Structures are given as structure tokens and as C-alpha cells.
Amino acid sequence: MGKQSQEHTSYISEAFRKLYRAFWGIGGISMLINLLMLTGPLFMLQVYDRVLSSSSVPTLVVLSLFVAVLYIFYGILDGLRNRLLLRVGQHVDEQLTGLAFEASTRVPLVLGAEGERSRPVSDLDSIRQFLSGSGPSAIFDMPWMPLYLGIVFLFHPLLGTTALIGALLICVLIALNELSSRRPAANTAVEANKRTTLIEACRRNAESIEAMGMIDHLRDRWEDNNDVFLGRQRAASDRSNIFTTMIKTLRFMLQSGILGLGAWLVIQQEVSAGVMIASSIMTARALAPVEMAIVNWRGFVAARVGIARLQEIFASQVKPKQRVSIPFPQESVSIEGLFCGPIAAKEAFVKNVSLELKAGDGLGIIGHSGSGKSTLTRAMVGITNPLKGSIRFDGAELDQWSAMDRGDFIGYLPQDIQLFDGTIAENIQRFKPDQDSDKLIEAARMANVHDLIVSLPEGYNTVIGATGNGLSGGQRQRIALARALYGNPFLIVLDEPNSNLDAEGEAALTNAIHDMRERGSIVIVVAHRPAATSAVDQILVMNEGEADALGAKDKIMKQVIAPLRKPQEVVLNG
Template structure:
């Protein structure tokens, strides 16, 4: 990647989009040269007409006419070939730009909801990339490459006659004014249309996800009314943007036709007064049309240009906020301790702390239960431990290295995470358990399934491990999804396994399998952290962290903490004791 020098002498990477464009510098140069050749060849029709009127007709020479026609036909053929090459090049650049950026855009799309509150359905970056690619493949960019050649046509008009040049220049100025007006009038409507489109897509996706609830409780008509209102706002915004570009585009076409006829009239006047020939009269009108065509084409495609520019700006901001993670030193596999140093946690995009200054340490083989009332910060703490959310303060460390020192892909090999809201990807059970690893060993998949106690359930299905789970795991029951997600968390024996309400959808057999899975993690020297509401989830754990209002109320050996919590609450009863982390670590 290209770099620029910093004040300290180091090299800073060039922004992703700037580097992507720089990659196609040669292609854009080629398109510029091709555009120059196309614009020169576009003079063929005008000069053919000029020669026919001024040379062929007076001489009545058929051979001259045939020679001119053959030459013009050849030049038209070359012009067509070059225009085809130019359009193909622009289309290929759009596709190559998409391929080059799509991976980083997708990675940023995955990280965005973990860093900031997302608006809409969260898929706007992909639509922005589609918008940029579509614009690159349209006729719009060709107008931008043709615009620099407008002065050439105006100069030729002045060479024909001063007044023909003045008319052409006046027309170009008027159309440039319309282009500027188009820019000013379409910017805000296009932005609003984009915002309404994002809201519309988000509501449609939410409706699809909640289809069962809507149908069961019969409020589909009311949801449909709200959808109609949102859709109406979107269509109104689209209509306003289209009305502006349509009106100004029509004005530009009418003006160009009027100017073309006006130049024809001026040419006729000059011919009558013998200040110009008939060929100049016709050729001047054609060249004027060619001179103004790129400006008119720009106006006609200005809405697409503005949309692409806004999409490009959003992509630039997105990729700047989520630069590619570069870790120069690969850390060794952790296997000793999990240390939490005074972390505080805020939800993405908020400043409100939901976890306050939590510190503790767990050594290998430890099992910690995080308990507390609803909204006490349990799931938020679990997300921070798993590296899903970045702490607002403090650090989570594996063997002394904070999580942000790890490459995410490498760190993920050592972390298993089961979220409260279980989601699977459309694919086979084996693919989901293996985290979609390329060519995973079957032994690892089966070992993870056995560790989660779900191997028998899987092989009892008609297609076994090759059973497709459907979108979000829709082909499975909630309990099956949770147990397969547990196997995914246990895949390849990660050192740290964080389970958030892992038994919320489990029956008695599932809970027994969960208990054995937690025991297995501890027996092999891993660390298990379990967010629990049901007492059954505590069976295989030896330590407890009690949270209330985001703050630690107690931390220590399970029996001691549970005993303190079970004592009758009297006015003389001492509060729960928060055991120092060094004592708790020794209890494991």
C-alpha cells in the first residue's frame, strides 16, 4: 500500500479508497487517452458534411464523394470500437474496485455495530459500494471524460465564424449554469432519499424477522400502515430528487436544440451575406451539438453522480473508522490466566457506563459464574471478556496480553463465545460448528459436538452433519440451535469460553450436557465464564461474581458467596464480601 511520510519520519498508510483509486491510475490514463481519440474522431461527421457541401456538390464529383464516405465510415468504425473499449474499461474498473474493497467493507460492516449504534438495517455500506460500481458502469463517467474537450469544439466554432463561436460559448455557459443549479438543487433531496431508503429497508427487515409475532397477534394491518407511511416518505423524497433532475435535464435538452437551431439560423444569415459557406452552416450546427452533449449528459446523470459521491464519502468515513488490523508479532497460544484490569463498559455508540471498574483474575481450570438481577451488566461484561465490545477503560488480558494486541482471527482460535441471542449461518451443521473454516478436520468437528453433548442428536438427523440449518438456523428448534452454537464455541478447544445464558432453551438432557461441557473445559485446563440465571448452570463452576447496577458486589469461591447470599438479611447482617482476586485465584 502506498504511504506518505509523517512528521516523525515514519510512513503512514494512504487511505484505503485513495490507494484503491491509485491502483487504477494507469487504467484511468488509458481512458483519458481513448476519450481524446473519441472526441477527435467525433469531428468526422461535421467535416464530412463540410466537405460534401463545399467540395462535392460544387464539383459534382462522385469519386470524391465515395472517397469521403469510405474515409468517414472507417473513422466512425474506429470511434465505435473506442467507445466500446472505454465503456468496457469503466465497467471492469467498477467490478475490480468492488472486488478490491468488498472484503474491507464487509469487515467494517461486521465491526460497525460493535463500535457504534447502527441506524437502518446496517447494510448501507454494501449498497454504497453497489452504487459506486453501478455509476462506474453507466454512461455518466464518460461525460466527465468528455467535458475537458468542450473547449476544442468551441474553438472550432470560432474558427468557422466569430458569431457561431459566440453562440456556442453562450450555450455552454448557460448549460454550465444549469449544471451548477442541478448540483445545488439535488444534493439535499438525494441525501434525504438515501436516509429514507435505509429506514425503509430496516423496517422491512424487522417486519420479516417478527413475522410470527405479527401474524399470531394480528397486528399485521397496523404494521402495514406504518410500512406504507415509511414507503411514502421514501417515494416522496425520490420524486423530489427526480423532479429536480428531470426538470433541469429537460431544460438542458430544449436549450441545446434551440441553440442548435439558432446556430443554423446564424449560419444561414452568414451564407446569405456570403460570410460563410453552406458547409460551415451545417457543420457549425453539428459541432455545437457535440460540444454541448457532455454537459447535457452530465445533467441527465447528475442524480447518479451525486448518489455515487455521497456513497463514496460514506465509504471513506467507514473505512477510515475501521482500518485493517495489522499485528506484526504473533502471540503464543494462551494457557495460563485471564486477567481483568479495572474494566468499564459502554454499549456501542453510547457514553453510559453499564459496567463499572471490574477487576479479577482466573487461572487455568477455573469456572466463573456471573450472576445478578436483570440489567446488572452481566451480558455486557461477557461481551467485553469475549472481545466483542472494547472496554471504555481498563483491559482484558490473556496471559498478560490485552485482547487488542491479538490479531482478531488468531484471538478467535482461543476464544469460544455463546451469545444470549443465538444465530447460525445458512450452511451445514458441520460448517457452523467449524466456524466455516476451510477444510476442517472431521475429528475436530466431532470432538466439539461430543464435548457439547450434541453428537447423538446430530447423527440422528437424516443428513447428519451435512444437515443444512437454514437462514439463522430456522430449520432447527431453539434448543438445537443453542446446543450446536455451544459446539461451535467449543470447537478446537479454545482456552477461554464465555457462555451467556447457555441453558435458556435447554431441556434436562441439554442442561446435563452443558454441565459436562463446562467440566470438560476446566478439566483440559481452559477457563469457563458463564452468565447464569438458573442455579443448574452453577453446578460445574467453582467461583461466582455477583453484579448489581454494573458493579461487583461479591467475587470469590462459590460456596462462600452462595452462603453469604443465603444468610437472612437482618439489620445486623454484614454486606457481601468482595474477595480480592488473588484469594479467588487461589481458590481455583
């Protein structure tokens, strides 16, 4: 693992490192709990060997009171340990939840389709649930197995040897279970993520599925995916259950064997009846952590897989740089010899593009589908990193600003309009905690959506979901446009901004572009329809990832667009 991977892995290590004191405290409490667990077998030993032989009721009463006090302390300590473990799990969640959320959002931009199947937040949930459960208690109790086995040895070497051999066999079976179930468990987790991805995609596209009758085909795909998942889960569970059954059977045989061997030693007058009972209880107590570990095995495996996946995902993220605060750009955007590709691509699709824009410029990017228009603009706003070349704002590389700072001078309207659960105001203001009503209303007016919003019963406080909750495509596009214009950003990139707009909406879009340019913003419009480029003064024609033509709009339209119309006119007239 390289240096960068180690740095990102340390996020998880650091989260656990902060809990060292808590773990030491839990370890100390576990020591007292395990010492108090000697109360039961020692009480039975005294009852059989002292109380019954002497028929002394006062002795029985005193022993019973003493044992009751010890069990009360045990209950208090056990409850305290459970409370601490719950807080340990929540502390780890609090330390990593922001990173997990950020990774959940950004990993599709880094890993592409593969990243869409990752569920960092679910992995963190698995870790928290294991840490907050009874699994760690079993781990803390494991080191005390030798104490109980040692006491059984003191009772009689033959009893101790039998208990030790049985415990070793159980440990071997546990190790074999771990080795044999690791890969099947990982494969099951992969298939589970695929199922979740399909469900989320279908929920996002419910309208398209219903309108185009896709539900039966998608249900078939779901059933196929589910069959694979169930098969992987069945294989993992069957393998684990074999060892679980063997361990449970061996444990029962061992406990009964200790009791039978103790009875034989009593007959031989080598031990007392109290020792026979106490040895059986001691052996059961020694194996109790093993039994608890078996019960929590799936949680342990899920947590271990979750940690491994989080380490891998965190390692794929670019570690934030230590940045010197520099002013936001106000003058120019320049691209020099830019090579870039789609998300997660290793090879460039857009090749050797260079251009320079000054404050107030408007650039229209046109070209056929797949020509590289959107790929170019995604690199310009920082969604994907250049493979070669540079993108500079006032001479500074884009990554000299943090992602949060970039949001103050970049506005972006993607092709795929996505709104979020929240109010209209929150969506337009990009969920910034400090509300600025003037900027909010200004952006809404520029996008020609203010009148629509105030006509709603709750106005700007109307809650909408990811699909817009009753809003038309054009209305959602206007709200997303207002979000892109919010705060008068220096660079505004609009990808197919008029795809859902009517004539009134297109007029408002043209006016908004004019207004933003007059304020000194650089506006870039990706378009198929010429109407969207009416408010720009320059045109870039993309063709198979390369800049085919770049210059003044009137000149480019005559050189490139006009010749293309003649064959179409011949066909139409013919």
C-alpha cells in the first residue's frame, strides 16, 4: 500500500486510536466480570462440599447473601460494559460518518459504474452495529479462558487436560470457519450491493418504468440478481453452518464429558461431588465466549468486510490538500492542451483542447451526441480531473481551491436534473446553512421561477423530493437553473439548459445569460438547439473529442452550421 493509501487508511485507525482509553476501561471491567463469574462454580463447590456435608443452614444463608452481593456487582459491571460498547460504536460512527457520506457521494465520480455499487454508509453501519453489540464482549472475555481451564486443572489434571483438548479443537474449528467463509461472505456482500443498486435505480426512474412498461423486464432482472444473491448467501451460510454445528456439538459433548469424567473420579474418590459440578460449570464458562463469538460471527464478518471496503474506498479518494486561501477568480478561464475522459476513464476522449475566456464572455459548445461536449465541461467544473493539460482560473489551477470554495464561484446545471429532499429554498441555496433571502429571490427571478414558487401554498418553504414532487420537467429545470445562478458565480456551465423549457422559459434563459454576462460572469452553454446559444458570442464545435472549430458565433455558424443545412433542405424538398 502506497503512502496515499496509508494516509487514508489512517482515518479508520485514528478513529479506533482515540478509543484506546475506552478499550482499556472495557478490558478492566471485563477482568472484574470474569472474576465475578467464578461466583457460581465456587458457590456450588461450597454447597456440595460444605453445606450438604454439615447440614448447616447458617452457612448456606451467609454464602447465599455473599453470592447475591457479588451477582449485583456483576450485573452493574455488565450493564456498564454494554453502555460503553454502545458509545464506542457510536463514536466510531461519528468519526467516520462524514467521510463515509462524502465517499458515498464521490466514489461514483472516481470509480464510475463500479463505485455506484459501493455503500460506504452501509459498511459503517455494519461496523457500528458489531461494536455496539455483544460481539466485542466475547472478544474481551476470550483471554480469560486460560483462567477457567487452569482452575479445572487444579481440581484434577485429567479434568483440565480434557477441557483443554476440547477448547483447542473448538478454536481450530473457529479458525477453519474463518478461513473458509471469508471469500463466500465477500461475494455475498457484492451481490447484496448489486440488488440495492438496482432497487435505487428503479425508484429514481419509476415514471419511465411505468410509462414504458419496463416493470416485467426489470422484475426478471431483479429475480435473476436475487437468485445469484441467494445462491451466494446459501453457499456462505451452508459452509458456516457446517462449522457452527460441529462447534456446538463438540461443546455439548465436552460439557457432558467433563461431568461424566468427574462422576468417575468421584467414584474413584479422587475428587468430591462439588468438584465434579464446579468443573462442569467452569468448562462451560470457559467456552461461553466461544459460543458468543459463534452467535455474533456474521456481524463480525460484516464488520471486517466493511472495514476492508472503507479502507479501499478512502484510499481511492484524493486527500484534501493544505491550501493557502487565494481570492476567487474574476478575470479569466483558460484551458491549455486539455486531455480528459469520462468518469473513471483511464484514456482520454477529449483531446488537446485549448481556449481562453474572459469575464463577460459567453461560449456555446455544440456537436453531435458523444462528441465530448459534456465530458469537457465536467472537467472544467472539477467533476473529473484532467489526464493531461491544465484548466486555470485567473492563472491558478482549479484544485488550488477546495470543493466548498469552488461552489462559491462555479454554477452548474447538468443534463440530468436532480433535486434533493428539502425545501425549494434549500435546493436553490445549495443547502447552505446561512440563508440569504436577497440572493435566493434574485436567482429565482433570473430563472423566471419566482412567480411559480410564491404561488405554491408554502412558497419557498415547499418541500420537494428528488423527483420534484408534482413539478413539471420545465419547472424542475428552472429551479435547477436558479441553483446554478445562485450567488452570481464567476463561471456558469449550463448543459442542455433548454431541454425541458417552453418558449417563455427559453426567453427567460436567454435573459439570464445576458444578465450574468453583464455582471462579469463567464457563461458556457452546451446545446443541441441553436436557441440556447442565442445569448453567447463564441462557439466551440466538438467532433470526436476534438475542437473542430472555435471562434465568433456568427463566423462559426456560417462556416459549420449553414453547410449542414443544405443536404437537409434537399431531402425535405425531395
